[in-house]
Amino acid sequence: MERLPIVVCPKCHSSSEIVHVLTAQSNQNVIYTCPSCQYVIRNIETNKG
Template sequence: MERLPVVIFPKCHNSAEIIHVLTAQSNQNVIYTCQFCQYVIRNIETNKG
C-alpha cells in the first residue's frame, strides 16, 4: 500500500496525511484545515502544472 505524505500542523504540531488536510477548489485554490485545532488557511494559490 502506498504511503501518503504527512503534514505537520504549524499551530498544534499534530500530523495527518495530506488527503485529510487539503481541499481543492474548482478555481485551483486550496484550503488547508487542521482537524485537531481547527486552524484554517483559505485561498492558497497554486500553479496549474
C-alpha cells in the same frame, strides 16, 4: 502500499495525511484545515499543470 505525504499544522504541530487536511477549490487554490485544532488557511495558491 503507497504512503501519503504528511502535513504538519503550523499552529498545533499535529500531523495528518494530506488527503485529510487539504480541500481543492475550483479556482485551483487549496484550503488547509487542521483536524485537531480546527486551524484554517484559505486560498493557498498552487501551480497548475
